[in-house]
Amino acid sequence: MTAVLNRLSLMMCAASLIATRPLHTQVPSPSVSVGFGVDTSITDVRNVVSLVRAYLAKPDSSARSRGIWSSTTEFDRRIGDVTAGQANQGFPATVVGVISDGPGDSVYVVKILYARADSARGIAPLALQRLYAVREAGAPYAFRLASALPRITRNWERRSKGHITFWYVPGHKPNPAKIDRAARFVDSVAKLFSVPPPQHLEVYVGDSMDEVQRMIGLDFFPESSGPGQRGGGLNLGSILLVGNPAIGEDYLHEFVHAVLGPSLPAGSKLLSEGVATWLGGSRGRTTREMFALLRSYQQADSTLSFPALVRQGFNVPDADRGTNLLYATGALIVDAVHRKNGIAGVRRIYQLRTDPNAMLRSISIELGVPPDDAALDRWWRTEAARASSR
Numbered sequence: 001m002t003a004v005l006n007r008l009s010l011m012m013c014a015a016s017l018i019a020t021r022p023l024h025t026q027v028p029s030p031s032v033s034v035g036f037g038v039d040t041s042i043t044d045v046r047n048v049v050s051l052v053r054a055y056l057a058k059p060d061s062s063a064r065s066r067g068i069w070s071s072t073t074e075f076d077r078r079i080g081d082v083t084a085g086q087a088n089q090g091f092p093a094t095v096v097g098v099i100s101d102g103p104g105d106s107v108y109v110v111k112i113l114y115a116r117a118d119s120a121r122g123i124a125p126l127a128l129q130r131l132y133a134v135r136e137a138g139a140p141y142a143f144r145l146a147s148a149l150p151r152i153t154r155n156w157e158r159r160s161k162g163h164i165t166f167w168y169v170p171g172h173k174p175n176p177a178k179i180d181r182a183a184r185f186v187d188s189v190a191k192l193f194s195v196p197p198p199q200h201l202e203v204y205v206g207d208s209m210d211e212v213q214r215m216i217g218l219d220f221f222p223e224s225s226g227p228g229q230r231g232g233g234l235n236l237g238s239i240l241l242v243g244n245p246a247i248g249e250d251y252l253h254e255f256v257h258a259v260l261g262p263s264l265p266a267g268s269k270l271l272s273e274g275v276a277t278w279l280g281g282s283r284g285r286t287t288r289e290m291f292a293l294l295r296s297y298q299q300a301d302s303t304l305s306f307p308a309l310v311r312q313g314f315n316v317p318d319a320d321r322g323t324n325l326l327y328a329t330g331a332l333i334v335d336a337v338h339r340k341n342g343i344a345g346v347r348r349i350y351q352l353r354t355d356p357n358a359m360l361r362s363i364s365i366e367l368g369v370p371p372d373d374a375a376l377d378r379w380w381r382t383e384a385a386r387a388s389s390r
């Protein structure tokens, strides 16, 4: 379950999944069963189930070259299965529905449940995924699979500005001021880091994670429980899903990942999230609010240690607090390095790809702080106090 939970904690950070797809290697399902009502004595149903079996044996982009995935829409040609990074994690799959999508027999909605079950722990569902099976001439099983997103969003209201097109869940009103801010921000981040602006970003704006996950064909995917844990959305590279009404179009943190991701590969989570939080805040909080939050964590717990957190990968009992500690600490480092060494210094630490001890040494050199734990810890506390009162 660790990988699943890692993905979960990634998802709940507004920052969420970082930059470019594929996010994780898709893992085949060890078995594909059929559920109630899926009658494989019907030719179309049997063909679609065979198609799903062929796909889930190798659920990756090769599905297009193998003739299993449709290339009728631009989205299916370019992206393919946008849900695979989440749904295809090696869980047993059950086809729970092959249902006609409107009159005729040319398109079916295919519902697939990914879940583990055993008598001791009961059922642990990972995802309920919705794909489409479209009848196409020459297809190996008479049908090819296709993504939900282009079908669902076909008639949605949209607005384009600069490098971004925003798509709106029905009933969600565009906010022109936020659209302008987002378009300007994307250009400014590209300029600051001297990287080309993204060719094009598609941003889907809704009011909840459920809503934005449904539009890509994930009818269920676990979200972290408890108060204050709501995610901001999902970053699928050139496609961003915004599922937090407090954020809307100007999902600045994610735009940082989307701009830098293709040109400037990040070395560590600490500093890639640090740069995104430094420029774009996190989960509806401004950068300064993140510094104040870090300060409050430090004041509440004198045993918190910056080098120890780095060595443990910021794994603290409360995942929400761990995420905030990671993001705010990263932003604090980036902010201090920027003031001392400019954007060249920020680029250097952003691309650092090394073990925690070597990273702490490089950070101390960049900050001009002695490379011992006590000095780094003092710097962390003093700097957070200063930054949060600026």
Ligand SMILES: [Zn+2]
Pocket (backbone or CB within 6 Å): 013, 014, 015, 016, 018, 253, 254, 257, 272, 273, 276
């Ligand atoms: Zn992020």
